[in-house]
Amino acid sequence: MTARTLDAIPPYVFYELDARRAAARASGKTLIDVGIGSPDGPIPEVVVEAMQRAAADRALSGYPHFRAHPQYAAAVQGYLASRFGVHLDPVQEVLALAGSKEGIAELIQSQVNPGDVVLVPEVYYPVYARAAMLAGAEPVFVPFLADGRLDLEAIDAAHVARAKVMIVNYPGNPTTTAVSLDELARYVAFAERHGVLLLSDLAYSELSFDGFAVPSVLQVPGAHRVAVETHTCSKSFNMAGVRIAFMAGKREAITRLDAYRSNIGYGVSTLAQLAGTAAFLHHATLVPPIVAEYRSRRDAIVAAFRRGGWPVEAPRATMYLWLDVPAGLSDWEWVDTLLRGPGVVVTPGIAFGAAGRGKFRVSLVQAADTLVRAAEGIVAAG
Numbered sequence: 551m552t553a554r555t556l557d558a559i560p561p562y563v564f565y566e567l568d569a570r571r572a573a574a575r576a577s578g579k580t581l582i583d584v585g586i587g588s589p590d591g592p593i594p595e596v597v598v599e600a601m602q603r604a605a606a607d608r609a610l611s612g613y614p615h616f617r618a619h620p621q622y623a624a625a626v627q628g629y630l631a632s633r634f635g636v637h638l639d640p641v642q643e644v645l646a647l648a649g650s651k652e653g654i655a656e657l658i659q660s661q662v663n664p665g666d667v668v669l670v671p672e673v674y675y676p677v678y679a680r681a682a683m684l685a686g687a688e689p690v691f692v693p694f695l696a697d698g699r700l701d702l703e704a705i706d707a708a709h710v711a712r713a714k715v716m717i718v719n720y721p722g723n724p725t726t727t728a729v730s731l732d733e734l735a736r737y738v739a740f741a742e743r744h745g746v747l748l749l750s751d752l753a754y755s756e757l758s759f760d761g762f763a764v765p766s767v768l769q770v771p772g773a774h775r776v777a778v779e780t781h782t783c784s785k786s787f788n789m790a791g792v793r794i795a796f797m798a799g800k801r802e803a804i805t806r807l808d809a810y811r812s813n814i815g816y817g818v819s820t821l822a823q824l825a826g827t828a829a830f831l832h833h834a835t836l837v838p839p840i841v842a843e844y845r846s847r848r849d850a851i852v853a854a855f856r857r858g859g860w861p862v863e864a865p866r867a868t869m870y871l872w873l874d875v876p877a878g879l880s881d882w883e884w885v886d887t888l889l890r891g892p893g894v895v896v897t898p899g900i901a902f903g904a905a906g907r908g909k910f911r912v913s914l915v916q917a918a919d920t921l922v923r924a925a926e927g928i929v930a931a932g
């Protein structure tokens with residue numbers, strides 16, 4: 551019998567989406583792909599230069615540091631201090647990651663035993679539940695309140711008692727919901743009360759609009775006793791292909807994560823860490839133009855939907871729209887309708903768990919005029 555945990559996991563929905571997209575392309579269809587959330591913008595020049603220098607540096611050819619390159623740790627420390635007013639020990643409380651997706655899975659592996667519970671938002675970035683299952687743990691889904699905050703009261707007490715990790719993701723993919731620091735404080739208090747490690751996935755820390763600054767859970771007083779947070783260069787700096795992120799917060803959790811990672815691999819590529827160093831050092835100048843581009847895309851596509859009679863709300867964070875599938879169609883029927891008709895690739899809500907059924911996600915990863923054409927096609931097909 552091959553690995554039971556892997557066999558028990560349903561196929562990754564994005565594979566199915568890839569197959570349908572490939573079939574549509576093979577039939578000669580020209581597609582507008584707003585399915586996957588992979589940034590289309592260029593890696594910032596200052597980051598490219600840092601990578602070029604690192605690649606040519608003879609002294610950097612050996613294995614990387616296990617935890618973090620000192621320059622990367624210092625840049626992360628500076629970023630957390632200037633952006634959030636959070637002051638952490640760069641050696642004990644920061645760990646470089648080859649992407650936050652991997653880091654989240656590794657954190658779960660380093661925390662849970664078979665039979666434990668991982669509390670996951672009911673609509674979620676897939677790795678949360680899948681990593682729990684790969685570790686033999688049970689993902690238990692926490693429902694949302696009407697405004698998208700977590701309904702902590704609704705969690706079964708028996709599940710809370712077995713929970714080792716609770717994951718929160720604000721601003722959320724795919725929901726786009728953002729919350730205040732007070733709300734994050736509520737999650738910290740819950741985690742502390744129940745002896746659960748709180749994992750905040752802050753992948754969209756910088757992608758917010760209209761004067762809203764995304765808070766970090768580490769800003770909550772005492773959070774470092776119960777929480778860790780992942781940050782990534784993937785979205786904030788168009789660096790998804792570089793694979794550089796970090797985990798910061800509770801010291802013991804960082805130590806365990808380091809222990810897990812160092813048993814199965816080496817530290818994160820030095821090239822990637824020095825690229826991340828440049829990004830975080832220059833975050834104050836690199837982020838605004840990227841956000842401005844997403845904002846104009848958001849405004850253009852929201853206006854196009856509204857012109858077509860779809861009452862779409864403009865999200866105040868992330869690079870997505872999270873919309874309702876027209877009545878009478880299943881998620882996959884709607885995906886196929888859009889592929890065959892206007893040739894628009896969207897992600898079915900079911901990709902983000904059963905509670906995502908009846909919704910679909912549009913990623914703002916095309917130029918504004920292309921997004922307007924996508925919206926017009928969607929409206930016409932709906």
Ligand SMILES: Cc1ncc(COP(=O)(O)O)c(C=O)c1O
Nearest residue numbers: 649650651675723753782784795
């Ligand atoms: C909520 C969330 N977390 C993590 C990730 C993955 O980020 P990384 O590229 O750092 O692995 C994504 C990517 O879409 C995401 O949406």
